Amino acid sequence: GAVVSQHPSWVICKSGTSVKIECRSLDFQATTMFWYRQFPKQSLMLMATSNEGSKATYEQGVEKDKFLINHASLTLSTLTVTSAHPEDSSFYICSARPYDNEQFFGPGTRLTVL
Amino acid sequence: AQTVTQSQPEMSVQEAETVTLSCTYDTSESDYYLFWYKQPPSRQMILVIRQEAYKQQNATENRFSVNFQKAAKSFSLKISDSQLGDAAMYFCAYREKLTFGTGTRLTIIP
Numbered sequence A: 001g002a003v004v005s006q007h008p009s010w011v012i013c014k015s016g017t018s019v020k021i022e023c024r025s026l027d028f029q030a031t032t033m034f035w036y037r038q039f040p041k042q043s044l045m046l047m048a049t050s051n052e053g054s055k056a057t058y059e060q061g062v063e064k065d066k067f068l069i070n071h072a073s074l075t076l077s078t079l080t081v082t083s084a085h086p087e088d089s090s091f092y093i094c095s096a097r098p099y100d101n102e103q104f105f106g107p108g109t110r111l112t113v114l
Numbered sequence B: 001a002q003t004v005t006q007s008q009p010e011m012s013v014q015e016a017e018t019v020t021l022s023c024t025y026d027t028s029e030s031d032y033y034l035f036w037y038k039q040p041p042s043r044q045m046i047l048v049i050r051q052e053a054y055k056q057q058n059a060t061e062n063r064f065s066v067n068f069q070k071a072a073k074s075f076s077l078k079i080s081d082s083q084l085g086d087a088a089m090y091f092c093a094y095r096e097k098l099t100f101g102t103g104t105r106l107t108i109i110p
Helices: none
Strands: A004-007 A010-013 A019-025 A032-038 A044-051 A067-073 A076-081 A090-099 A102-105 A109-113 B003-005 B010-014 B019-021 B024-026 B033-039 B046-052 B064-069 B074-079 B088-094 B104-109
Touching: A004 A090, A010 A019, A019 A032, A019 A090, A019 A109, A032 A067, A032 A076, A044 A067, A076 A090, A102 B046, B003 B088, B010 B019, B019 B104, B024 B074, B033 B064, B033 B074, B046 B064, B046 B074, B074 B088
Parallel strands: A010 A109, B010 B104
Antiparallel strands: A004 A019, A019 A076, A032 A044, A032 A090, A067 A076, A090 A102, A090 A109, B003 B024, B019 B074, B033 B046, B033 B088, B064 B074, B088 B104
């Protein structure tokens, strides 16, 4: 089956630093990838849609300058949390779509900002 | 905007019994997809089943089946012969740009 990886699985950083999270589709090409955020005991909230070779589309309320998304190839999308603060601590999940209406999720990245 | 509502934050069921998780949604579109995802403690999202709105037949995947009522905008998940491995958070989701419900935590009682 389709496999999506995320790296790192867990990252701790100091307030004010930037953190990059990678999302890779390992055995398929994905023209579209999605980034979600999940707070403890809550549902997933879509942050942005990432299309290969073009700018990401951000959901309302998501700061595009804070959450930089790059989808440079058909197998890799990155999310950079810039100038991270404790309120950015969360679980970040990516998904990749090889064809319409089927998404495969990565295992998630736990970000802790001290 | 589409909304997805799961009114049961927690459910429990005896092992080997059947349980139904509820989901309602709101949309003005006529053609769309609906999904049920499972999130075990590992937090890996796993697709359980999906339904295409234009198909009248309810989707079935082994022990998992849905009751899709398009007019009522209802999409419930039935788990038959519940197993310990079914314990997880279950999320109902709408369409390919997924709008998730708030989830139902399912506990299996051995």
